[in-house]
Structures are given as C-alpha cells and as structure tokens.
Amino acid sequence: MELAEIKRLIEEGEIEFIKLGTPDIEGVFRGKRVAAQFFLDSLEEGFAQSDVIFGWDIAENVLPNLDISNWERGFTDFVMKPDLSTFALVPWEQRVASCICDMWTEHGDPILVAPRYVLQKVIERGREMGFEAMAAAELEVRYFRETQISLREKDFSTNLVPLNPGTNCYVISHATTDEPLIGHIARMMRDYGIEIEGYTREHGPGMYEMNMRYTDILSAADRTMLFKNGVKELSHQLGYVATFMAKWNDKEDGSSGHTHLSLWDRNRERNVFWDTDAEGHMSETMRHFVAGVLAKMPELQVLYAPVINSYKRYIEGSWAPLNTSWGMDNRTCAVRVINSGKRAIRIENRVPGCDANFYLVLAAMLASGLYGIEHKLELPGRLEGNAYSRAALQKAMQEGAIQPLARNLTEATDRFEQSEMAREYLGSYFVDHFVATRRWEVQEFERAVTDWERRRYFELI
Numbered sequence: 198m199e200l201a202e203i204k205r206l207i208e209e210g211e212i213e214f215i216k217l218g219t220p221d222i223e224g225v226f227r228g229k230r231v232a233a234q235f236f237l238d239s240l241e242e243g244f245a246q247s248d249v250i251f252g253w254d255i256a257e258n259v260l261p262n263l264d265i266s267n268w269e270r271g272f273t274d275f276v277m278k279p280d281l282s283t284f285a286l287v288p289w290e291q292r293v294a295s296c297i298c299d300m301w302t303e304h305g306d307p308i309l310v311a312p313r314y315v316l317q318k319v320i321e322r323g324r325e326m327g328f329e330a331m332a333a334a335e336l337e338v339r340y341f342r343e344t345q346i347s348l349r350e351k352d353f354s355t356n357l358v359p360l361n362p363g364t365n366c367y368v369i370s371h372a373t374t375d376e377p378l379i380g381h382i383a384r385m386m387r388d389y390g391i392e393i394e395g396y397t398r399e400h401g402p403g404m405y406e407m408n409m410r411y412t413d414i415l416s417a418a419d420r421t422m423l424f425k426n427g428v429k430e431l432s433h434q435l436g437y438v439a440t441f442m443a444k445w446n447d448k449e450d451g452s453s454g455h456t457h458l459s460l461w462d463r464n465r466e467r468n469v470f471w472d473t474d475a476e477g478h479m480s481e482t483m484r485h486f487v488a489g490v491l492a493k494m495p496e497l498q499v500l501y502a503p504v505i506n507s508y509k510r511y512i513e514g515s516w517a518p519l520n521t522s523w524g525m526d527n528r529t530c531a532v533r534v535i536n537s538g539k540r541a542i543r544i545e546n547r548v549p550g551c552d553a554n555f556y557l558v559l560a561a562m563l564a565s566g567l568y569g570i571e572h573k574l575e576l577p578g579r580l581e582g583n584a585y586s587r588a589a590l591q592k593a594m595q596e597g598a599i600q601p602l603a604r605n606l607t608e609a610t611d612r613f614e615q616s617e618m619a620r621e622y623l624g625s626y627f628v629d630h631f632v633a634t635r636r637w638e639v640q641e642f643e644r645a646v647t648d649w650e651r652r653r654y655f656e657l658i
Contacts, residue, residue: 198284200240206286206294207233216287216295217277220312221250222634223503224554226426228277228298236279243276243301251310251630255504260637265310265630275308276301283419288388289431297419310630312556315623316418319564322622326570328469329461330563331543333411334421336551337452338428339445340378340403343438354648355446359403360437366400379405382431389427391420400516401449411457411543413465414559421555443502443550444509451510451517454551457535458562459543460486471539477525478536487544488576489569490532490562491521494548495600496616497561499609499635501549505642508605510550513585518547520590521600522580529584531602548602564622610635 206212215236218228227250231239252266253259259268266272277298284296299317300308307314323330340360343351351357360378365371372379375398383393392410399406409420425441432439444451460469460482472480479487494501502508510517518531525534533545549558568574577598582589593599603609613619614632 198281200281203281203284203294204237207237211292212286212294213292214294215284216293217244217279217298218295219246219250219277219298219300220422220554220556222310222312222554222631223255224312224422224425224556225255226422230293240279243278244298245274246277246298246300247272248275251308254634254637254641256641258641260634263630263633264626265308274303276303285390289385289427289434295423297423309624309626312554312560313415313418315627316415316556316560316563318624319560319567319622320415323460323563323567324463326567327463328567329463329465330414330458330559331411331461331465332414332417332456332458332559332562333409334417334555334558335406335408335453335455335457336421336424336441337399337404337406337454338551339401339440339442339452340375340405340432341438341440342436344436345433345438348438355448362402364400364402364404365398368398372398372405375405378432378435378437381435382428383407385431386424386427389423391424391427401452404450404452411459414458414563418556418559441551443504443507443552447509450515451512452551453510453517453547454549454553454555454558456546456549456555456558456562457543458546458559458566460566468540468542470542470544471536473539477534478539478542479534482570483542483544484576485569485572485574486566487523487532487534487569488574489565489567489572490544490546491523491577491600492574493561493565493568493616493618494521494531495602495609496612496619497565498548498603499606499613499631500557500561501546501553502603502606502609503553503557503635504638505606507550507552508603508609511602511604516547517550518584519602519604520584520594521602522584522590522593523576524580524584527580527584530580531584534579560623565618568618568622606635607639610639 212233214230216230218226221227248266249272252263279296279298287293287295300311342358386393394408394410396407428439470483522530523532524530531548536542620628
C-alpha cells in the first residue's frame with residue numbers, strides 16, 4: 198500500500214491501530230500494536246523493540262551466552278522499520294492494519310540473525326546471478342474444539358477434542374460441516390491479501406490443508422507467517438485452537454509444510470526451469486538447482502525441521518521423506534518435480550513440517566539451489582517407485598546418489614554447524630546463533646520427564 202493511501206485511511210478514521218512485527222527465530226510474528234498517528238509520526242525513525250525476541254526460546258526462556266541478546270547488554274532496543282509493501286488491513290478486526298518490519302541496530306546496521314534479513318541476503322545473491330525466485334507453501338493444520346484455558350486444564354493431553362472425528366481425507370461432505378470455521382478462514386485470508394488457491398480435508402481428525410498461491414519468494418515467506426498468525430487469531434475468535442506442530446499425536450500422521458519453488462528471469466517473464474526439448478522438460482539450470490537442493494539438504498535440514506517434535510514426523514511410510522531422493526510427481530521422495538507446463542514447472546520440497554520458520558525454509562531452498570547452479574552440480578538419477586523401499590534405497594545409497602536425513606535435532610544441528618555452504622550463503626553469525634538456539638532446545642528436552650516415560654516405567658521398573 199502506498200503511503201498516501203495509508204495516510205488517507207488513517208485521517209478518515211479507517212485505521213486506529215497497526216500491528217507491527219517481525220518473525221522471530223521460530224517464525225512467530227512478534228511485535229506491538231501502535232496508534233495510527235504515532236505510526237505516521239515515527240515512520241522515519243522506526244519503532245523500538247527489545248532484542249530479547251532473538252534471545253529467548255519458544256517458551257520465552259532467556260538463553261545464556263548469546264552474543265546478540267543477553268543480560269550483560271541489558272536487552273537493548275533494536276529498531277523496527279516498516280516495509281510498507283506489506284501494509285494491509287486486517288479484515289477480522291475493526292480499524293486495524295498490520296505491517297511487517299525489518300530489523301536494524303540503532304546505528305543503522307541490519308540484524309544478521311533476523312530471518313527476514315537472512316532470506317533477503319540470499320535473494321540478492323540470486324538477483325546478482327540473474328534470477329528471481331517464486332514460491333508458495335501449503336500447510337497442514339490441526340483444529341480443536343478447545344480454548345486456551347481448556348488446553349491447560351487438560352495439560353495439552355491427547356484427549357483434546359478435534360474439530361471433527363475420523364480421518365475422512367478429501368471427503369467433501371465432512372469438509373462442508375466445518376465451513377463456519379475453515380471457510381471463514383479462507384475468506385478472511387483472501388480479503389487480507391493472502392490468496393488461497395484451495396483447501397481440503399486432510400488425513401487426520403480436524404486436519405486441513407490450505408494452499409497459498411505462488412508469488413515472489415519474500416512475499417511468500419511474509420504471507421506464510423501472516424497466514425499462521427491469522428489462523429490462530431481467527432480460531433480463537435470463534436472458540437477453537439489451531440496447531441502447526443509437526444506431530445501432535447503419535448497415533449496420527451504428521452503435519453507437513455510442503456514448499457514449492459521455481460526460478461525465473463529478472464523480469465519474471467520466463468520460468469528458467471523449463472526446457473521444451475529436454476528430458477522431463479527440465480532445463481540444465483533446473484537440474485543444477487535440484488542437485489544443489491538435494492546435496493545440501495542434510496546440512497540444511499535443521500531449517501526444515503527446527504525443533505525436537507519435528508523429527509517425530511519422519512516415520513517410514515508416513516508421507517514424510519527419510520532421504521534425499523527425487524522423482525517425477527512422486528510423493529514418496531524428498532523433492533517432487535512437477536513439470537506440468539512451462540510456467541508451472543517447479544520443485545516441491547516435502548521435507549519441511551508446518552512447524553518450520555518459512556523464511557528460513559525458503560532461504561535454505563534458494564541458497565542450496567543457487568549453490569548447485571554456481572558449482573554446476575550433476576543431478577543424480579531419479580528414484581522410480583517407492584522411496585521407502587529398502588532394496589531401492591540400498592542400491593541408490595551404494596551408488597552415492599541418496600543420502601539419509603537426520604532423525605533427531607542433535608544430528609541435524611551438528612551437520613548445520615559444520616556446513617561451509619551455510620556459512621557462506623546465510624552468514625556465520627546467523628549459523629552460530631541458530632546452532633546455539635537448537636542446542637538449548639535439545640538441552641531443555643533432555644531434562645524433561647515425559648508422559649511416555651511415566652506410562653512405561655512408573656509402575657513396574
């Protein structure tokens with residue numbers, strides 16, 4: 198939205214408050230609400246925001262020994278500078294707008310660990326190579342007939358009441374019964390500027406998938422964060438709760454965050470993945486790009502699967518990939534190539550769960566793909582058939598074509614820390630910071646006693 202239009206809406210009383218924020222390390226939209234006139238008065242200088250948003254974990258426990266945010270520095274202010282291209286009216290609140298901000302120091306330097314900056318840095322590298330990336334995410338969400346109070350009364354147990362019982366995947370009649378919530382969310386997102394191409398009942402109680410329309414890669418990340426935030430707000434308004442956990446219950450399938458990406462020329466007129474005469478219509482550029490995504494997937498997996506729970510989704514035969522296989526329209530592989538047309542040709546990364554920070558997911562995908570192009574990596578042979586087949590995988594691994602993915606957060610973090618490619622493309626300062634936050638996450642889990650342990654050991658051991 199142009200500044201003149203924003204001023205007009207404020208002067209006419211159409212906007213009273215603006216939600217200003219930025220993604221934290223986990224991808225949560227954090228910030229503050231400011232009065233409309235204060236927003237206009239402070240646009241040039243920006244808005245103060247404590248650096249603690251990059252210094253605590255998802256439960257808001259302050260991490261020790263971080264360089265950028267700590268007790269010794271006194272949790273100083275960063276400066277939030279609104280990106281007016283993201284300014285939008287919030288249709289489910291009266292006279293409220295939202296705007297995503299970039300983060301700066303008081304001396305005018307970018308915050309190197311800010312996820313939006315990390316993605317922007319990779320985007321600029323792609324532009325220097327002559328490319329623009331387009332992307333979209335499709336998220337699987339679980340909805341429950343609970344409230345923030347009832348969740349705590351039930352101690353977040355597995356006896357939560359889902360929006361609807363049974364799996365009923367793709368069943369239209371069951372989806373229709375949920376339209377008062379799901380349809381409302383889809384319409385509100387459309388009015389918010391987040392175009393939903395479609396949505397469907399998925400394979401689990403209260404589970405839905407919504408597919409956002411593709412757009413430039415930074416906008417795709419912005420819209421994914423706003424979508425996740427908006428789903429939670431809208432659910433609360435109607436007396437429900439939604440979760441983006443990758444695996445909320447060990448007896449049900451996980452929730453994915455399949456991510457689509459294509460590469461275009463700088464004018465966004467031509468999808469450079471397409472070659473009419475090539476096998477599978479995959480251009481040489483696309484083959485190098487996919488090779489890079491696959492080769493660096495084990496090193497960057499922690500950005501696709503960032504928390505302890507993420508790895509509970511990677512179970513054989515559960516629709517989540519366990520290795521770096523690729524195939525043509527093959528949903529058992531980590532990378533699914535979709536080559537249905539010269540504008541629609543793209544890759545689908547099936548590794549991320551819906552719990553990921555999609556600024557970092559898209560940064561990882563784009564960076565590894567550009568790495569493949571820059572180093573002219575050769576694409577290994579595609580996997581035919583079932584990527585869970587032990588015989589097929591054993592043969593491919595012996596040939597070096599497929600690498601196993603990590604099965605826990607510690608292993609994935611170790612690989613990320615040692616990745617020279619990640620340090621070059623994403624920045625060493627970010628890598629070290631993210632590694633420290635993941636080590637803390639593991640430590641917090643290791644000292645926790647779970648319900649599983651009590652059920653298994655309490656009585657008989």
